Amino acid sequence: MTAAPKRQPDRTRQILLDCAFEEIRRSGFRAASLDAILERSGVTKGALYHHFDSKTALGHAVVEEILRPWMDSRWQAVLDAEDLIEAAIQFCRELPQQGMDELLTQGCPFNNLFNEMAAADAGFGDRLQAILDAWRAGIAASLRRGQRNGSVRKDVEPVAAAAFLVSAIEGSMGLARARQSRAFFEAALQGMIGYLQSLRP
Amino acid sequence: MTAAPKRQPDRTRQILLDCAFEEIRRSGFRAASLDAILERSGVTKGALYHHFDSKTALGHAVVEEILRPWMDSRWQAVLDAEDLIEAAIQFCRELPQQGMDELLTQGCPFNNLFNEMAAADAGFGDRLQAILDAWRAGIAASLRRGQRNGSVRKDVEPVAAAAFLVSAIEGSMGLARARQSRAFFEAALQGMIGYLQSLRP
DNA sequence: CCCCGGACATACTGCGCGGGATGTAAGGAA
DNA sequence: TTCCTTACATCCCGCGCAGTATGTCCGGGG
Numbered sequence: 526m527t528a529a530p531k532r533q534p535d536r537t538r539q540i541l542l543d544c545a546f547e548e549i550r551r552s553g554f555r556a557a558s559l560d561a562i563l564e565r566s567g568v569t570k571g572a573l574y575h576h577f578d579s580k581t582a583l584g585h586a587v588v589e590e591i592l593r594p595w596m597d598s599r600w601q602a603v604l605d606a607e608d609l610i611e612a613a614i615q616f617c618r619e620l621p622q623q624g625m626d627e628l629l630t631q632g633c634p635f636n637n638l639f640n641e642m643a644a645a646d647a648g649f650g651d652r653l654q655a656i657l658d659a660w661r662a663g664i665a666a667s668l669r670r671g672q673r674n675g676s677v678r679k680d681v682e683p684v685a686a687a688a689f690l691v692s693a694i695e696g697s698m699g700l701a702r703a704r705q706s707r708a709f710f711e712a713a714l715q716g717m718i719g720y721l722q723s724l725r726p
Numbered sequence: 727m728t729a730a731p732k733r734q735p736d737r738t739r740q741i742l743l744d745c746a747f748e749e750i751r752r753s754g755f756r757a758a759s760l761d762a763i764l765e766r767s768g769v770t771k772g773a774l775y776h777h778f779d780s781k782t783a784l785g786h787a788v789v790e791e792i793l794r795p796w797m798d799s800r801w802q803a804v805l806d807a808e809d810l811i812e813a814a815i816q817f818c819r820e821l822p823q824q825g826m827d828e829l830l831t832q833g834c835p836f837n838n839l840f841n842e843m844a845a846a847d848a849g850f851g852d853r854l855q856a857i858l859d860a861w862r863a864g865i866a867a868s869l870r871r872g873q874r875n876g877s878v879r880k881d882v883e884p885v886a887a888a889a890f891l892v893s894a895i896e897g898s899m900g901l902a903r904a905r906q907s908r909a910f911f912e913a914a915l916q917g918m919i920g921y922l923q924s925l926r927p
Numbered sequence: 928c929c930c931c932g933g934a935c936a937t938a939c940t941g942c943g944c945g946g947g948a949t950g951t952a953a954g955g956a957a
Numbered sequence: 958t959t960c961c962t963t964a965c966a967t968c969c970c971g972c973g974c975a976g977t978a979t980g981t982c983c984g985g986g987g
Contacts, residue, residue: 934981
Protein backbone atom coordinates (compact mmCIF):
# COMPACT_ATOMS: atom_id res chain seq x y z
CA MET A 526 0.00 0.00 0.00
CA THR A 527 1.18 3.47 -0.78
CA ALA A 528 1.32 5.76 2.23
CA ALA A 529 -0.69 8.94 1.92
CA PRO A 530 1.60 11.80 1.07
CA LYS A 531 1.97 14.08 4.02
CA ARG A 532 1.52 17.34 2.13
CA GLN A 533 -1.61 17.79 0.06
CA PRO A 534 -2.21 21.52 -0.22
CA ASP A 535 -5.35 21.30 -2.36
CA ARG A 536 -6.92 18.76 -0.06
CA THR A 537 -5.98 20.75 3.03
CA ARG A 538 -7.53 23.84 1.54
CA GLN A 539 -10.71 21.98 0.65
CA ILE A 540 -11.02 20.52 4.13
CA LEU A 541 -10.63 23.96 5.61
CA LEU A 542 -13.36 25.32 3.36
CA ASP A 543 -15.74 22.49 4.21
CA CYS A 544 -15.21 22.72 7.94
CA ALA A 545 -15.43 26.51 7.85
CA PHE A 546 -18.75 26.22 6.00
CA GLU A 547 -20.12 23.92 8.67
CA GLU A 548 -18.91 26.11 11.50
CA ILE A 549 -20.26 29.25 9.87
CA ARG A 550 -23.54 27.51 9.25
CA ARG A 551 -23.86 26.68 12.92
CA SER A 552 -22.58 29.83 14.50
CA GLY A 553 -22.62 32.53 11.87
CA PHE A 554 -19.45 34.14 10.62
CA ARG A 555 -18.56 36.43 13.50
CA ALA A 556 -19.24 33.85 16.15
CA ALA A 557 -17.40 31.20 14.16
CA SER A 558 -14.26 30.33 16.05
CA LEU A 559 -11.11 29.67 14.08
CA ASP A 560 -10.01 27.32 16.82
CA ALA A 561 -13.19 25.29 16.38
CA ILE A 562 -12.62 25.07 12.64
CA LEU A 563 -9.05 23.98 13.21
CA GLU A 564 -10.02 21.38 15.77
CA ARG A 565 -12.71 19.90 13.56
CA SER A 566 -10.47 19.84 10.51
CA GLY A 567 -7.33 18.65 12.25
CA VAL A 568 -5.42 21.47 10.59
CA THR A 569 -3.28 23.91 12.47
CA LYS A 570 -3.42 27.67 12.55
CA GLY A 571 -0.22 28.00 10.60
CA ALA A 572 -1.68 25.98 7.76
CA LEU A 573 -4.83 28.04 7.77
CA TYR A 574 -2.99 31.32 7.57
CA HIS A 575 -0.82 29.87 4.88
CA HIS A 576 -3.82 29.27 2.65
CA PHE A 577 -5.89 32.33 3.63
CA ASP A 578 -4.80 35.81 4.53
CA SER A 579 -7.43 36.32 7.20
CA LYS A 580 -10.63 34.96 8.67
CA THR A 581 -12.49 37.28 6.34
CA ALA A 582 -10.70 35.94 3.27
CA LEU A 583 -11.59 32.44 4.38
CA GLY A 584 -15.22 33.50 4.61
CA HIS A 585 -15.16 34.98 1.13
CA ALA A 586 -13.72 31.79 -0.28
CA VAL A 587 -16.41 29.76 1.48
CA VAL A 588 -19.10 31.88 -0.17
CA GLU A 589 -17.60 31.53 -3.63
CA GLU A 590 -16.53 27.92 -3.56
CA ILE A 591 -19.02 26.24 -1.23
CA LEU A 592 -22.12 28.32 -0.75
CA ARG A 593 -22.67 29.30 -4.36
CA PRO A 594 -22.62 25.74 -5.74
CA TRP A 595 -24.73 24.69 -2.77
CA MET A 596 -27.44 27.17 -3.69
CA ASP A 597 -27.24 26.39 -7.38
CA SER A 598 -27.72 22.69 -6.87
CA ARG A 599 -30.51 23.29 -4.41
CA TRP A 600 -32.81 25.24 -6.76
CA GLN A 601 -31.72 24.09 -10.16
CA ALA A 602 -34.28 21.31 -10.45
CA VAL A 603 -37.21 23.61 -9.68
CA LEU A 604 -36.03 26.40 -11.97
CA ASP A 605 -35.38 24.02 -14.85
CA ALA A 606 -38.81 22.40 -14.70
CA GLU A 607 -41.05 23.20 -17.63
CA ASP A 608 -43.85 24.19 -15.24
CA LEU A 609 -42.29 26.32 -12.51
CA ILE A 610 -45.45 26.64 -10.45
CA GLU A 611 -46.15 22.94 -10.46
CA ALA A 612 -42.57 22.16 -9.52
CA ALA A 613 -42.50 24.79 -6.78
CA ILE A 614 -45.74 23.56 -5.23
CA GLN A 615 -44.41 20.03 -5.36
CA PHE A 616 -41.25 21.27 -3.68
CA CYS A 617 -43.27 22.90 -0.90
CA ARG A 618 -45.28 19.72 -0.40
CA GLU A 619 -42.23 17.49 -0.19
CA LEU A 620 -40.23 19.73 2.08
CA PRO A 621 -41.91 18.68 5.34
CA GLN A 622 -40.95 15.07 4.61
CA GLN A 623 -37.35 15.49 3.56
CA GLY A 624 -34.59 17.69 4.78
CA MET A 625 -36.86 19.90 6.82
CA ASP A 626 -35.18 19.26 10.13
CA GLU A 627 -31.87 20.48 8.87
CA LEU A 628 -33.47 23.64 7.56
CA LEU A 629 -35.28 24.20 10.82
CA THR A 630 -32.28 23.77 13.05
CA GLN A 631 -29.75 25.58 10.92
CA GLY A 632 -31.82 27.68 8.57
CA CYS A 633 -30.78 28.62 5.08
CA PRO A 634 -27.04 29.24 5.20
CA PHE A 635 -27.35 31.81 2.47
CA ASN A 636 -29.99 33.76 4.34
CA ASN A 637 -28.06 33.57 7.59
CA LEU A 638 -24.87 34.86 6.06
CA PHE A 639 -26.64 37.49 4.03
CA ASN A 640 -28.38 38.94 7.03
CA GLU A 641 -25.27 38.88 9.12
CA MET A 642 -22.56 40.04 6.78
CA ALA A 643 -23.88 41.65 3.60
CA ALA A 644 -24.24 45.08 5.15
CA ALA A 645 -21.08 44.97 7.22
CA ASP A 646 -18.53 43.72 4.70
CA ALA A 647 -18.56 44.61 1.03
CA GLY A 648 -16.57 41.51 0.15
CA PHE A 649 -19.35 39.36 1.53
CA GLY A 650 -22.01 41.72 0.25
CA ASP A 651 -20.90 41.65 -3.37
CA ARG A 652 -20.46 37.90 -3.47
CA LEU A 653 -23.78 37.20 -1.76
CA GLN A 654 -25.54 39.75 -3.92
CA ALA A 655 -24.31 37.93 -7.01
CA ILE A 656 -25.85 34.71 -5.74
CA LEU A 657 -29.11 36.46 -4.93
CA ASP A 658 -29.25 38.19 -8.31
CA ALA A 659 -28.67 34.94 -10.14
CA TRP A 660 -31.45 33.32 -8.16
CA ARG A 661 -33.91 36.14 -8.78
CA ALA A 662 -33.04 36.24 -12.45
CA GLY A 663 -33.58 32.50 -12.69
CA ILE A 664 -37.04 32.75 -11.15
CA ALA A 665 -37.99 35.71 -13.32
CA ALA A 666 -36.85 33.88 -16.43
CA SER A 667 -38.84 30.82 -15.40
CA LEU A 668 -41.92 32.97 -14.86
CA ARG A 669 -41.53 34.53 -18.29
CA ARG A 670 -41.23 31.11 -19.84
CA GLY A 671 -44.41 30.16 -18.01
CA GLN A 672 -46.17 33.19 -19.39
CA ARG A 673 -45.15 32.21 -22.89
CA ASN A 674 -46.41 28.66 -22.59
CA GLY A 675 -49.57 29.65 -20.74
CA SER A 676 -48.88 28.28 -17.27
CA VAL A 677 -48.51 31.73 -15.67
CA ARG A 678 -50.85 34.73 -15.74
CA LYS A 679 -49.74 37.38 -18.19
CA ASP A 680 -50.38 40.30 -15.84
CA VAL A 681 -47.78 39.06 -13.37
CA GLU A 682 -44.67 41.20 -13.32
CA PRO A 683 -41.88 38.59 -13.31
CA VAL A 684 -39.23 40.74 -11.66
CA ALA A 685 -41.52 41.89 -8.87
CA ALA A 686 -42.95 38.44 -8.31
CA ALA A 687 -39.45 36.97 -8.17
CA ALA A 688 -38.37 39.49 -5.55
CA PHE A 689 -41.52 38.80 -3.56
CA LEU A 690 -41.03 35.05 -3.77
CA VAL A 691 -37.42 35.21 -2.70
CA SER A 692 -38.38 37.46 0.19
CA ALA A 693 -41.08 35.09 1.34
CA ILE A 694 -38.82 32.05 1.09
CA GLU A 695 -35.95 33.55 2.99
CA GLY A 696 -38.25 35.28 5.45
CA SER A 697 -40.04 32.09 6.37
CA MET A 698 -36.74 30.27 6.73
CA GLY A 699 -35.43 32.94 9.04
CA LEU A 700 -38.50 33.15 11.23
CA ALA A 701 -38.92 29.40 11.45
CA ARG A 702 -35.28 28.68 12.21
CA ALA A 703 -34.97 31.24 14.92
CA ARG A 704 -37.52 29.38 17.00
CA GLN A 705 -37.25 25.92 15.46
CA SER A 706 -40.94 26.28 14.85
CA ARG A 707 -42.12 23.57 12.52
CA ALA A 708 -45.72 24.74 12.84
CA PHE A 709 -44.91 28.23 11.67
CA PHE A 710 -42.91 26.97 8.74
CA GLU A 711 -45.65 24.64 7.61
CA ALA A 712 -48.21 27.42 7.83
CA ALA A 713 -45.97 29.67 5.78
CA LEU A 714 -45.54 26.90 3.21
CA GLN A 715 -49.32 26.58 3.00
CA GLY A 716 -49.58 30.29 2.36
CA MET A 717 -46.84 30.02 -0.23
CA ILE A 718 -48.76 27.31 -2.08
CA GLY A 719 -51.82 29.53 -2.09
CA TYR A 720 -49.77 32.34 -3.58
CA LEU A 721 -48.23 30.09 -6.23
CA GLN A 722 -51.68 28.92 -7.28
CA SER A 723 -52.80 32.53 -7.63
CA LEU A 724 -50.12 32.98 -10.30
CA ARG A 725 -51.98 30.59 -12.55
CA PRO A 726 -54.23 31.97 -15.30
CA MET B 727 -35.97 78.13 39.44
CA THR B 728 -35.82 74.68 40.92
CA ALA B 729 -32.67 72.79 40.14
CA ALA B 730 -33.16 69.41 38.50
CA PRO B 731 -32.89 66.76 41.17
CA LYS B 732 -29.66 64.89 40.82
CA ARG B 733 -31.12 61.43 41.20
CA GLN B 734 -33.90 60.40 38.85
CA PRO B 735 -33.84 56.62 38.71
CA ASP B 736 -36.83 56.24 36.39
CA ARG B 737 -35.48 58.76 33.94
CA THR B 738 -32.01 57.22 34.02
CA ARG B 739 -33.47 53.83 33.33
CA GLN B 740 -35.56 55.13 30.48
CA ILE B 741 -32.59 56.89 28.89
CA LEU B 742 -30.60 53.68 29.10
CA LEU B 743 -33.37 51.73 27.41
CA ASP B 744 -33.75 54.28 24.64
CA CYS B 745 -30.04 54.48 23.92
CA ALA B 746 -29.66 50.73 24.13
CA PHE B 747 -32.47 50.35 21.60
CA GLU B 748 -30.73 52.69 19.19
CA GLU B 749 -27.37 51.00 19.61
CA ILE B 750 -28.90 47.54 19.20
CA ARG B 751 -30.77 48.73 16.15
CA ARG B 752 -27.55 49.87 14.56
CA SER B 753 -25.20 47.11 15.56
CA GLY B 754 -27.30 44.18 16.65
CA PHE B 755 -27.23 42.92 20.22
CA ARG B 756 -23.94 41.07 20.32
CA ALA B 757 -22.02 43.78 18.56
CA ALA B 758 -23.68 46.43 20.67
CA SER B 759 -21.05 47.92 22.93
CA LEU B 760 -22.01 48.83 26.45
CA ASP B 761 -19.42 51.58 26.34
CA ALA B 762 -21.12 53.06 23.28
CA ILE B 763 -24.49 53.01 25.03
CA LEU B 764 -22.98 54.65 28.07
CA GLU B 765 -21.24 57.33 26.07
CA ARG B 766 -24.36 58.19 24.13
CA SER B 767 -26.54 58.28 27.22
CA GLY B 768 -24.09 60.06 29.47
CA VAL B 769 -24.65 57.39 32.09
CA THR B 770 -21.86 55.45 33.75
CA LYS B 771 -21.28 51.75 33.95
CA GLY B 772 -22.05 51.64 37.64
CA ALA B 773 -25.49 53.12 37.02
CA LEU B 774 -26.18 50.65 34.25
CA TYR B 775 -25.29 47.68 36.38
CA HIS B 776 -27.36 49.11 39.17
CA HIS B 777 -30.49 49.08 37.02
CA PHE B 778 -29.79 45.90 35.04
CA ASP B 779 -28.10 42.72 36.13
CA SER B 780 -26.34 42.10 32.83
CA LYS B 781 -26.15 43.13 29.23
CA THR B 782 -28.60 40.33 28.49
CA ALA B 783 -31.10 41.61 31.04
CA LEU B 784 -30.85 45.05 29.48
CA GLY B 785 -31.62 43.52 26.10
CA HIS B 786 -34.65 41.71 27.45
CA ALA B 787 -35.98 44.93 28.95
CA VAL B 788 -35.47 46.72 25.64
CA VAL B 789 -37.57 44.09 23.89
CA GLU B 790 -40.39 44.31 26.39
CA GLU B 791 -40.50 48.00 27.02
CA ILE B 792 -39.35 49.57 23.76
CA LEU B 793 -39.59 47.12 20.89
CA ARG B 794 -43.01 45.72 21.67
CA PRO B 795 -44.78 49.07 21.82
CA TRP B 796 -42.82 50.14 18.75
CA MET B 797 -44.18 47.21 16.76
CA ASP B 798 -47.71 47.63 18.10
CA SER B 799 -47.90 51.27 17.12
CA ARG B 800 -46.39 50.56 13.73
CA TRP B 801 -49.04 48.09 12.56
CA GLN B 802 -52.04 49.03 14.61
CA ALA B 803 -53.51 51.39 12.01
CA VAL B 804 -53.39 48.79 9.23
CA LEU B 805 -54.77 45.99 11.38
CA ASP B 806 -57.61 48.12 12.71
CA ALA B 807 -58.77 49.27 9.27
CA GLU B 808 -62.13 47.91 8.22
CA ASP B 809 -60.62 46.78 4.91
CA LEU B 810 -57.28 45.15 5.68
CA ILE B 811 -56.28 44.61 2.06
CA GLU B 812 -57.03 48.15 1.03
CA ALA B 813 -55.12 49.51 4.02
CA ALA B 814 -52.17 47.20 3.42
CA ILE B 815 -51.91 48.12 -0.25
CA GLN B 816 -52.11 51.77 0.68
CA PHE B 817 -49.36 51.15 3.21
CA CYS B 818 -47.16 49.54 0.57
CA ARG B 819 -47.78 52.44 -1.81
CA GLU B 820 -46.92 55.08 0.74
CA LEU B 821 -43.84 53.39 2.08
CA PRO B 822 -41.45 54.50 -0.67
CA GLN B 823 -42.35 58.12 0.10
CA GLN B 824 -42.16 58.13 3.87
CA GLY B 825 -39.83 56.44 6.28
CA MET B 826 -38.33 54.15 3.70
CA ASP B 827 -34.77 55.34 4.11
CA GLU B 828 -34.76 54.48 7.77
CA LEU B 829 -36.05 51.01 7.02
CA LEU B 830 -33.46 50.54 4.29
CA THR B 831 -30.48 51.59 6.34
CA GLN B 832 -31.45 49.95 9.59
CA GLY B 833 -34.00 47.36 8.63
CA CYS B 834 -36.81 46.21 10.86
CA PRO B 835 -35.42 46.13 14.38
CA PHE B 836 -37.71 43.28 15.27
CA ASN B 837 -36.51 41.19 12.36
CA ASN B 838 -32.89 41.98 13.08
CA LEU B 839 -33.12 40.99 16.71
CA PHE B 840 -35.21 37.95 15.98
CA ASN B 841 -32.74 36.58 13.51
CA GLU B 842 -29.79 37.26 15.72
CA MET B 843 -30.98 36.28 19.16
CA ALA B 844 -34.14 34.18 19.12
CA ALA B 845 -32.31 30.91 18.63
CA ALA B 846 -29.39 31.67 20.88
CA ASP B 847 -31.13 33.01 23.98
CA ALA B 848 -34.44 31.75 25.26
CA GLY B 849 -35.07 34.99 27.09
CA PHE B 850 -34.99 36.87 23.83
CA GLY B 851 -36.70 34.02 21.99
CA ASP B 852 -39.75 33.89 24.22
CA ARG B 853 -40.24 37.64 24.30
CA LEU B 854 -39.79 38.03 20.55
CA GLN B 855 -42.01 35.06 19.87
CA ALA B 856 -44.77 36.70 21.87
CA ILE B 857 -44.52 39.79 19.68
CA LEU B 858 -44.56 37.70 16.53
CA ASP B 859 -47.52 35.65 17.69
CA ALA B 860 -49.52 38.74 18.52
CA TRP B 861 -48.76 40.16 15.11
CA ARG B 862 -49.75 36.99 13.29
CA ALA B 863 -52.88 36.65 15.34
CA GLY B 864 -53.81 40.24 14.54
CA ILE B 865 -53.42 39.66 10.81
CA ALA B 866 -55.34 36.40 10.94
CA ALA B 867 -58.16 38.06 12.85
CA SER B 868 -58.25 40.89 10.34
CA LEU B 869 -58.42 38.41 7.49
CA ARG B 870 -61.30 36.59 9.14
CA ARG B 871 -63.12 39.86 9.59
CA GLY B 872 -62.54 40.54 5.92
CA GLN B 873 -63.98 37.16 5.03
CA ARG B 874 -67.08 37.95 7.04
CA ASN B 875 -67.68 41.31 5.41
CA GLY B 876 -66.83 40.07 1.94
CA SER B 877 -63.54 41.86 1.29
CA VAL B 878 -61.43 38.67 1.46
CA ARG B 879 -61.82 35.39 -0.42
CA LYS B 880 -63.41 32.67 1.68
CA ASP B 881 -61.00 29.94 0.60
CA VAL B 882 -58.02 31.76 2.10
CA GLU B 883 -56.69 30.07 5.21
CA PRO B 884 -56.16 33.04 7.56
CA VAL B 885 -53.48 31.42 9.71
CA ALA B 886 -51.42 30.26 6.76
CA ALA B 887 -51.84 33.52 4.89
CA ALA B 888 -50.80 35.47 7.98
CA ALA B 889 -47.64 33.39 8.36
CA PHE B 890 -46.86 33.84 4.69
CA LEU B 891 -47.44 37.58 4.85
CA VAL B 892 -45.26 38.02 7.89
CA SER B 893 -42.54 35.97 6.26
CA ALA B 894 -42.64 38.04 3.10
CA ILE B 895 -42.61 41.32 5.00
CA GLU B 896 -39.69 40.43 7.21
CA GLY B 897 -37.87 38.66 4.42
CA SER B 898 -38.03 41.63 2.11
CA MET B 899 -36.90 43.92 4.90
CA GLY B 900 -33.96 41.70 5.63
CA LEU B 901 -32.82 41.28 2.05
CA ALA B 902 -33.29 44.94 1.20
CA ARG B 903 -31.52 46.23 4.29
CA ALA B 904 -28.52 44.00 3.94
CA ARG B 905 -27.64 45.69 0.68
CA GLN B 906 -29.49 48.99 1.09
CA SER B 907 -31.18 48.07 -2.13
CA ARG B 908 -34.11 50.37 -2.73
CA ALA B 909 -34.78 48.74 -6.10
CA PHE B 910 -35.13 45.29 -4.60
CA PHE B 911 -37.42 46.52 -1.88
CA GLU B 912 -39.68 48.34 -4.31
CA ALA B 913 -39.90 45.25 -6.50
CA ALA B 914 -40.80 43.14 -3.49
CA LEU B 915 -43.45 45.68 -2.53
CA GLN B 916 -44.90 45.45 -6.03
CA GLY B 917 -45.05 41.69 -5.68
CA MET B 918 -46.67 42.09 -2.29
CA ILE B 919 -49.37 44.32 -3.73
CA GLY B 920 -50.04 41.68 -6.37
CA TYR B 921 -50.40 39.07 -3.67
CA LEU B 922 -52.71 41.23 -1.58
CA GLN B 923 -54.96 41.79 -4.58
CA SER B 924 -55.13 38.05 -5.16
CA LEU B 925 -56.72 37.72 -1.71
CA ARG B 926 -59.76 39.63 -2.95
CA PRO B 927 -62.87 37.68 -4.00
C1' DC C 928 23.19 14.58 -2.96
C1' DC C 929 22.08 19.12 -1.96
C1' DC C 930 19.23 22.76 -1.05
C1' DC C 931 15.71 26.00 -1.39
C1' DG C 932 10.98 27.26 -1.29
C1' DG C 933 6.57 26.06 -0.11
C1' DA C 934 3.65 23.69 3.43
C1' DC C 935 2.91 23.24 7.52
C1' DA C 936 3.47 23.40 13.25
C1' DT C 937 3.74 25.99 17.92
C1' DA C 938 3.78 29.59 20.98
C1' DC C 939 2.89 34.08 21.79
C1' DT C 940 0.78 38.82 21.69
C1' DG C 941 -2.58 42.45 21.79
C1' DC C 942 -6.98 44.01 22.28
C1' DG C 943 -11.84 44.81 23.09
C1' DC C 944 -15.35 43.75 25.81
C1' DG C 945 -18.41 42.23 29.68
C1' DG C 946 -18.47 42.19 34.25
C1' DG C 947 -17.34 42.95 39.17
C1' DA C 948 -15.14 45.27 43.26
C1' DT C 949 -15.07 49.10 45.63
C1' DG C 950 -15.84 53.99 46.66
C1' DT C 951 -19.13 58.05 47.36
C1' DA C 952 -22.93 61.04 47.72
C1' DA C 953 -27.87 62.03 47.95
C1' DG C 954 -32.11 61.99 50.53
C1' DG C 955 -35.79 60.25 53.16
C1' DA C 956 -37.11 58.32 57.85
C1' DA C 957 -36.82 58.48 62.86
C1' DT D 958 -28.99 65.62 63.11
C1' DT D 959 -28.23 60.84 62.38
C1' DC D 960 -28.14 56.95 59.68
C1' DC D 961 -28.95 53.72 56.33
C1' DT D 962 -30.52 52.51 51.82
C1' DT D 963 -30.52 53.63 47.18
C1' DA D 964 -28.33 55.59 43.17
C1' DC D 965 -24.79 56.35 41.14
C1' DA D 966 -19.17 56.84 39.88
C1' DT D 967 -14.36 54.78 38.94
C1' DC D 968 -11.21 51.50 38.18
C1' DC D 969 -9.62 47.14 37.20
C1' DC D 970 -9.69 42.16 35.88
C1' DG D 971 -10.09 38.10 33.07
C1' DC D 972 -11.40 35.87 29.07
C1' DG D 973 -11.72 34.73 24.28
C1' DC D 974 -10.38 35.73 20.17
C1' DA D 975 -7.85 37.02 15.66
C1' DG D 976 -3.59 37.49 14.12
C1' DT D 977 1.69 36.93 14.01
C1' DA D 978 6.43 35.51 14.67
C1' DT D 979 9.25 32.01 14.27
C1' DG D 980 10.69 27.25 13.88
C1' DT D 981 10.65 22.83 11.15
C1' DC D 982 10.20 19.53 7.69
C1' DC D 983 9.01 17.56 3.32
C1' DG D 984 10.00 17.05 -1.61
C1' DG D 985 11.29 18.22 -6.02
C1' DG D 986 14.78 20.56 -9.26
C1' DG D 987 19.56 20.95 -10.26
